[in-house]
Amino acid sequence: MDWYASLSIIAVGALVAASAGMVGCFLVLRRLALLGDAISHAVLPGIALAFLLTGSRGTLIMVLGAGALGILTTFLVQSLQRAGVQEDAGIGVSFTALFAIGVVLVSLFAGKVDLDLDCVLYGEIAYTPWDTLVVGGINLGPESVWIMGGIFLLVVAVIGAFYKELKICAFDPAMAAAVGINVALVHYLLMGLVSVTTVGAFESVGAILVVAMMIVPAATAYLLTERLGTMLVLAAAQGVVSAVLGYFVARHFDSSIAAAMTTVSGALFTLAFLFAPRTGVVARALAHRGLRQESARGLRV
Amino acid sequence: MAEYPLEVRDLTVAYHRKPVVQSVNLTLPEGQLVGVVGPNGAGKSTMLKAILGLVPAAAGEVRVFGRPYAAQRSLVGYVPQRGSVDWDFPTDALDVVLMGRYGRLGWFRRPGAKDRELAMECLRQVGMADFANRQISQLSGGQQQRVFLARALAQDARLYFMDEPFAGVDAATEKAIVSLLGALKERGKTVVVVHHDLQTVKEYFDWLVLLNMRLIAFGPTEEVFTAENLQKAYGGRLTQFGAGAAAVLAAAKEA
Numbered sequence: 001m002d003w004y005a006s007l008s009i010i011a012v013g014a015l016v017a018a019s020a021g022m023v024g025c026f027l028v029l030r031r032l033a034l035l036g037d038a039i040s041h042a043v044l045p046g047i048a049l050a051f052l053l054t055g056s057r058g059t060l061i062m063v064l065g066a067g068a069l070g071i072l073t074t075f076l077v078q079s080l081q082r083a084g085v086q087e088d089a090g091i092g093v094s095f096t097a098l099f100a101i102g103v104v105l106v107s108l109f110a111g112k113v114d115l116d117l118d119c120v121l122y123g124e125i126a127y128t129p130w131d132t133l134v135v136g137g138i139n140l141g142p143e144s145v146w147i148m149g150g151i152f153l154l155v156v157a158v159i160g161a162f163y164k165e166l167k168i169c170a171f172d173p174a175m176a177a178a179v180g181i182n183v184a185l186v187h188y189l190l191m192g193l194v195s196v197t198t199v200g201a202f203e204s205v206g207a208i209l210v211v212a213m214m215i216v217p218a219a220t221a222y223l224l225t226e227r228l229g230t231m232l233v234l235a236a237a238q239g240v241v242s243a244v245l246g247y248f249v250a251r252h253f254d255s256s257i258a259a260a261m262t263t264v265s266g267a268l269f270t271l272a273f274l275f276a277p278r279t280g281v282v283a284r285a286l287a288h289r290g291l292r293q294e295s296a297r298g299l300r301v
Numbered sequence: 302m303a304e305y306p307l308e309v310r311d312l313t314v315a316y317h318r319k320p321v322v323q324s325v326n327l328t329l330p331e332g333q334l335v336g337v338v339g340p341n342g343a344g345k346s347t348m349l350k351a352i353l354g355l356v357p358a359a360a361g362e363v364r365v366f367g368r369p370y371a372a373q374r375s376l377v378g379y380v381p382q383r384g385s386v387d388w389d390f391p392t393d394a395l396d397v398v399l400m401g402r403y404g405r406l407g408w409f410r411r412p413g414a415k416d417r418e419l420a421m422e423c424l425r426q427v428g429m430a431d432f433a434n435r436q437i438s439q440l441s442g443g444q445q446q447r448v449f450l451a452r453a454l455a456q457d458a459r460l461y462f463m464d465e466p467f468a469g470v471d472a473a474t475e476k477a478i479v480s481l482l483g484a485l486k487e488r489g490k491t492v493v494v495v496h497h498d499l500q501t502v503k504e505y506f507d508w509l510v511l512l513n514m515r516l517i518a519f520g521p522t523e524e525v526f527t528a529e530n531l532q533k534a535y536g537g538r539l540t541q542f543g544a545g546a547a548a549v550l551a552a553a554k555e556a
Contacts, residue, residue, distance in 0.1 A: 029390060084317075161409060168400050172386045178353045178379040179404025179456070180371075226436040228391050 005129040008142040010247050012128050013261050015148035016201040017239025019155045020210060021217035022232050023193050028218040029170045029228075034088060035077065037211045038095030039191060040198040042073040044102025044207065047199060052109060063199050070195025073098060074188060099207075125204040125257045144204055151200040158193055159232065166190065167228055205258040212262045213239060220269045223276040238268055304367035306331050306460045306491040307352070312361035314344065314351045322348045325361070325516045329508065332489045334482050336496045336506035336522070340535050343513040345495045346382065346464050353379060353462060365460060374404060378458030380449050382465050388438050394448045395433040398423055401455030416455075423454040426484070428477050443474030450481060461485065461492040468497065479505060502526060 027036045043066035050065025073094050080090035133143040140146065159166065168176040169186045177183045194214070201210040221234035246261025253260070274281050309327040313320060322344040329335055337345050350356045352363050354370055365373040378401070398420040399412045406412060412420075424430045427447040432440060440448065446466060453461055466478055482505065485492050493510075496502065502509065502522065509525040511517040517534040518525045 029387075031387075164400075164403055164406070164411065165408070167392075168403055171390045171392065171397070172381065172400065174350075174355050174381050174385060175379060175400065175452075176403075177355055178374070178377070178381075180374040181403065222391065226391050226393070226438075231391050 006247065006251075008129045008145055009125055009257060010244055012125060012142065012144045012148050012204050013243030013247060013257070014240040015145070015152045016197075016204055016210070017213050017217065017243045017261065017265070018236040019148065019152045019197045020201060020213040021221070021235035021239035022155055022159060023190070023197050024214035024216075024218035025221065025228070025232050025235050026166055026170055026190055027194070027214060028222055033215045034091050035074075035191070036194055036214045038077070038091045039070045039073050039194045040207050040210050040214070042095040042098035042102075043067075043069045043195055043198055043202075044099055045069060045105055046072075046102075047202065048102050048105040048109075052105065062202075063196055066199035066202075067192055067195045069098065070191055070198070071188060074191040124206075128204065148200050148204070151196055155193055155197060158189065162186065162189060205261070209258050209262050212265060216262070216265045216269050217242070220265075220272045223269075223272045223279050238265065242268060305329060305364075306366060307493070308362075308364040308367075309352065310362040310364075312348065312351060312363065313359045314347050314356060315359045320359075320514065322351060322512075323515050325512070327510065327516070327519060329491060329493070331491050332486060333491055333507040334486055334505065335491070335493045335508040335510060336502055337493060337510045337512060338496055338499065338502060338534070339512035339517070341497075343534070345512055348512065349462050349464055349493070349495060353377070376459045378453040378456035378461040380453045380461070380463040380466055382468070383442065383446050383449060388440075388445055390437065393434050393436055394424065394429060394440065394444075394451075395420055397437060397448050398451045398455050401452040401457075404456065419457075420451070420455050423451040424448070426454060427451045427481060428473075441471065443470040446470050446474055447477055450478065454481075459490055461490060463492065463494045465495050465497060467494075467501075499531070 024033075024036065027033050046065035046067070046069030047062050050061045054061050076094040077087070077090045080093065081087045085093070128142050128144045131143045133140045133146050165176070165181055165186045166189075168181060169183050173183050176186075197214070198207070198210050201213065205213060217235040217238035218231070220238045221231045224234055225231050242265035243261050246264040247257060249255070249264060250257040250260035272280070275283070277283060305328050307327065307329040309325055312322060312325040314322040325348060337348070339345050347356060351358045351361075352370070354363075363370050366376055370377070395417070399416060401423070402412050402416045402420070406416075421430060421433060424433055427450050429444060429447050429451060432444060432448075437445065437448065450463075450466065453463070467475060470478070482492055482494070486507075494506070496505070503526055506522050508520065509522045510519045511525055511530055511534045513534045513536075518530045
């Protein structure tokens with residue numbers, strides 16, 4: 001494989017991972033990791049419907065279809081919860097039902113359409129270099145890089161513009177509501193970002209691994225810092241490192257690229273879990289040993 | 302016509318059709334420290350949350366300085382129960398206090414140098430200036446409570462609601478809260494405090510709201526804090542408190 005192909009695959013992987021990692025920070029902090037999982041699956045019928053209705057695989061249409069379903073999922077989960085269904089049960093019911101509808105739609109029309117279920121579930125980042133964006137006869141390079149680049153910028157812009165609202169709604173939603181911040185609107189905004197990131201990542205890494213890309217970098221960053229701003233940067237960085245290393249691991253073992261990226265991400269999380277400066281397993285064990293020795297010395301004196 | 306800091310008319314809150322707060326009517330005078338007292342499950346916190354629009358009211362009307370609450374948010378400061386948030390959140394004490402400014406800033410504006418200065422001043426007032434850059438999970442329960450109070454101060458309100466600020470705090474924090482309440486009163490603020498310790502009621506509050514789902518009594522503490530009213534609010538439960546409650550009742554009788 002030449003440099004052009006490698007670079008475009010790494011670029012897409014890194015952009016997906018960085019966008020998902022930043023959005024994931026807010027999911028992890030609000031203990032909504034499961035809702036991210038739900039939305040990433042529930043957008044499938046939106047994508048299928050958008051495709052069936054317009055016959056186009058145009059990205060904007062896909063993003064709109066997925067966005068609509070993401071919002072619908074959020075709405076369903078909240079309505080069920082308000083009607084007395086437990087939140088996790090509500091999430092489980094909504095997303096599995098929507099995902100199943102999506103699978104039915106895709107398999108029903110699979111003959112007519114170029115939507116492949118394997119591709120939806122696992123993505124195919126290896127095709128990235130050959131789906132190029134051509135505008136006015138000029139080849140602008142891989143389309144996915146442009147799409148994910150746009151989504152990355154959108155994620156950065158939205159988090160930048162609504163940083164303090166996202167923060168206070170994650171930390172203390174009651175206080176946020178009391179001072180007049182529209183907590184529901186901020187919630188839908190975040191879920192909108194989750195949906196858009198998911199659909200962008202769909203083609204490259206698929207519905208299953210995008211969940212890993214949302215949660216694992218954020219969970220890693222959470223262990224390493226005590227500042228929200230730093231956490232966002234670390235999560236994005238963890239995603240990028242996973243994408244780059246994962247690519248070379250996949251080349252070496254000739255394995256699935258997206259899976260290798262996720263595996264590296266999981267390995268990085270494990271490292272942080274064991275060796276994080278204050279919260280890590282090793283650091284805590286050492287601190288406890290220190291305390292024991294101190295008290296033992298105290299007894300001898 | 303005088304504008305009262307808080308007027309509550311016929312406030313009723315229900316969970317699953319079961320009333321938790323029923324037909325409460327209140328009119329609070331300005332510049333007083335008001336304690337809200339009643340047995341566990343009496344709906345004290347729920348009433349507070351309904352006043353602030355955080356739980357839907359089944360019926361009733363709330364006016365703050367003569368207008369509906371939604372139009373007067375900037376005049377109201379709120380201290381939620383300490384346990385209502387995740388103290389492992391990646392942020393420091395100063396940043397939490399700065400959140401008190403968010404309501405005034407509105408969309409898109411970030412807190413600036415002036416807001417930071419004000420937030421530092423608020424931390425100083427609760428004796429927490431040295432902990433400004435401390436991660437909030439590393440603070441003790443009492444210190445966390447003081448950070449919450451500083452955040453309410455940063456809201457720069459005229460009417461404050463505090464939900465159990467004295468719950469599970471150390472003696473130093475209790476003292477800090479009491480002196481803060483005094484300072485707020487001196488500045489003419491009205492403070493409504495959900496409280497659970499009958500022994501300190503007379504010492505801390507000018508006015509009292511005695512609640513047990515319904516409003517049992519409200520008015521100046523010396524008038525409301527009577528054995529008869531307490532018996533009405535707590536019923537048989539008061540005797541379960543044993544000697545402490547007996548002392549309180551005795552104190553109430555003397556008054």
